[in-house]
Amino acid sequence: xxxMLKRVPWEPAQTFWEGVQSLWLTHMxxxxxxxxxxxGLSFGRIDQYLYPLWQKSLNEGMDREFGKEILxxxxxxSNTAYDAMIRTGGNQGITSGFGQVVTLSGVGPGGKxxxxxxxxxxxxxxDEMSPILEPKPNVRLHRNTPDKLYDKVIDMxxxxxxxxxxxxxxxRSIAGMMLEAKKAGGEHLINRDNVYDYAPVGCLExxxxxxxxxxxxxxxxxxxKAVELALTGGYDLLPxxxxxxxxxxxxxxxxxxxxxAENFETWExxxxxYVTQTKYIVKKVAELYERxxxxxxxxxxxxYLSCLVRGCAEKGMDINEGGAELSFTTLxxxxxxxxxxxxxxxxxxxxxxxICTMKELLDALKANWAGYEVLQAQAINKAPKxxxxxxxxxxxxRKAMELWTEETWRYKSEPTGKxxxxxxxxxxxxxxxGYVLSASPDGRPKGKFLSNAICPSNxxxxxxxxxxxxxxxxxxxxxxxxxxxxxxxxYNLLPNGASHTITFNPSLxxxxxxxxxxxxxxxxxxxxxxxxxxxxxxxxxMLRDAxxxxxxxxxxxxxxxxxxxxxxxxxxxLQNEIIARESHQI
Numbered sequence: 001x002x003x004m005l006k007r008v009p010w011e012p013a014q015t016f017w018e019g020v021q022s023l024w025l026t027h028m029x030x031x032x033x034x035x036x037x038x039x040g041l042s043f044g045r046i047d048q049y050l051y052p053l054w055q056k057s058l059n060e061g062m063d064r065e066f067g068k069e070i071l072x073x074x075x076x077x078s079n080t081a082y083d084a085m086i087r088t089g090g091n092q093g094i095t096s097g098f099g100q101v102v103t104l105s106g107v108g109p110g111g112k113x114x115x116x117x118x119x120x121x122x123x124x125x126x127d128e129m130s131p132i133l134e135p136k137p138n139v140r141l142h143r144n145t146p147d148k149l150y151d152k153v154i155d156m157x158x159x160x161x162x163x164x165x166x167x168x169x170x171x172r173s174i175a176g177m178m179l180e181a182k183k184a185g186g187e188h189l190i191n192r193d194n195v196y197d198y199a200p201v202g203c204l205e206x207x208x209x210x211x212x213x214x215x216x217x218x219x220x221x222x223x224x225k226a227v228e229l230a231l232t233g234g235y236d237l238l239p240x241x242x243x244x245x246x247x248x249x250x251x252x253x254x255x256x257x258x259x260x261a262e263n264f265e266t267w268e269x270x271x272x273x274y275v276t277q278t279k280y281i282v283k284k285v286a287e288l289y290e291r292x293x294x295x296x297x298x299x300x301x302x303x304y305l306s307c308l309v310r311g312c313a314e315k316g317m318d319i320n321e322g323g324a325e326l327s328f329t330t331l332x333x334x335x336x337x338x339x340x341x342x343x344x345x346x347x348x349x350x351x352x353x354x355i356c357t358m359k360e361l362l363d364a365l366k367a368n369w370a371g372y373e374v375l376q377a378q379a380i381n382k383a384p385k386x387x388x389x390x391x392x393x394x395x396x397x398r399k400a401m402e403l404w405t406e407e408t409w410r411y412k413s414e415p416t417g418k419x420x421x422x423x424x425x426x427x428x429x430x431x432x433x434g435y436v437l438s439a440s441p442d443g444r445p446k447g448k449f450l451s452n453a454i455c456p457s458n459x460x461x462x463x464x465x466x467x468x469x470x471x472x473x474x475x476x477x478x479x480x481x482x483x484x485x486x487x488x489x490x491y492n493l494l495p496n497g498a499s500h501t502i503t504f505n506p507s508l509x510x511x512x513x514x515x516x517x518x519x520x521x522x523x524x525x526x527x528x529x530x531x532x533x534x535x536x537x538x539x540x541x542m543l544r545d546a547x548x549x550x551x552x553x554x555x556x557x558x559x560x561x562x563x564x565x566x567x568x569x570x571x572x573x574l575q576n577e578i579i580a581r582e583s584h585q586i
Contacts, residue, residue, distance in 0.1 A: 008022040009025050019053040020050070042103070047114075064121065075132060102138065107487060110487070115145070138165060139167050141167055143487065167533045167534075171526060172473075174488065176493075195488075211324060211326055215328065219331045224342065230270060256276050256277065264358060293416050297318070301318045328496075329418040330496045344386070344393055345379045345443070349375070353382075376443045387457070387460050388462065397475040408422040425496075426451075437450070442457065453501070456471065476530050477494075478490065500534065505539065
């Protein structure tokens, strides 16, 4: 090691061992430069850029198992990165989610599959090291992914204690990157000749390699708040109570006056109020972010990282000043399904079926549904829901998606020139916000969790995983009518990615027949789904037992939203939410 460090990372690596050593040192230097935790710092497609050194070392006599041993050490080192902050956010498993992601496989030029021997070696290391937490692997699947890789991935999922990795789907993800280039005038930087060379950072946030230092989880937009503001004409539904003093503050209007919803005679009037409120809160969060962006550009410079990213040296500007060739600020929408289901409930209950008046609905929400249980049951069980492959419901979802994503693209940070872009990663905000937001028209009482990222609401997903996937695919994009049928024929409204988690019962892949069904499901996701999928392969009874006897399940991993966490290390509320997720069987 001493002899190796005389050369790398200052000189080009000559062997696989030197390549991994150089990678680790660079990683740690960048983390230090950013006073980590910062934005998710990921390793990119290691099976692509390390593959020439892997081949060279094997040809020169390196034993394949020794190469895997080097990777084993690399995996262990990645789990020491957070030793100094092990208590940070532990109640929600945040120590599990700062974001060291390894990306494997995927397409190359013209949609060619790039799976190689190092891809399988890394997967073998992940399998052998399980259930180690970091780094989090992301496998890129696409139309031309070979059966061998599918079989390996499915075998690992079947044998895992929870969710071994995230699966990214190239066609939809690449379509998002192409939209990003078009919206920001960056077609010379992201185009069909290089767009395949992307990798997720943090959890699932798609980013170009080498010239892109875009932010992720920069802003969190609670879409459901706009429904509440449309119902109240710009007020909070309930007076604010100071949690320390108990003092009740009078209600104040802090958003546009869209009129008294009790006087609305048509659904279109309510929808227009929702549009106005959504546009307003996007504008307000963008303006607030600009002030923080200005502060970072002045006080949080990262010279080492800036030396490594194209554009900074050429412009003489730091990353945080907007020096990178590609600089985006991400607005992540949360509470999406709760929002869509609430819009559908208002339309169904008040305007379509006239089950209640708007005043009665508002009274029910103010009472947190107490005394209005029959109406609440109708909102939950009768009103349409997103996630069931219901075209009418999904049309509402698509309409709302187009609204907030188009509004996001209108903004650019003045201090740094960073273009705002949309994504959907709820992190943990769908948990905490459930205790802040009032009851919602979909039947949800205050205090209950909101929906997670692009996923349907808990309990709404009743038509199986295929219906779930079809709904997701319809609201975020589809096939480009001007496409030519190749690997670039899709379009995607969420270029930063959209977190989609489905929980399956382990019996799903208990034998070869069921594994083949699951393979068909994944291949169908390539065509009809979203940008990424997190699979929880767990038994709810096992999780309940882990709550009772945590000492027996210290290494039980689960997928939270875009990251894995040890089940026994997260808060009780989040444990209960994971248990409550719909568990599918095929």
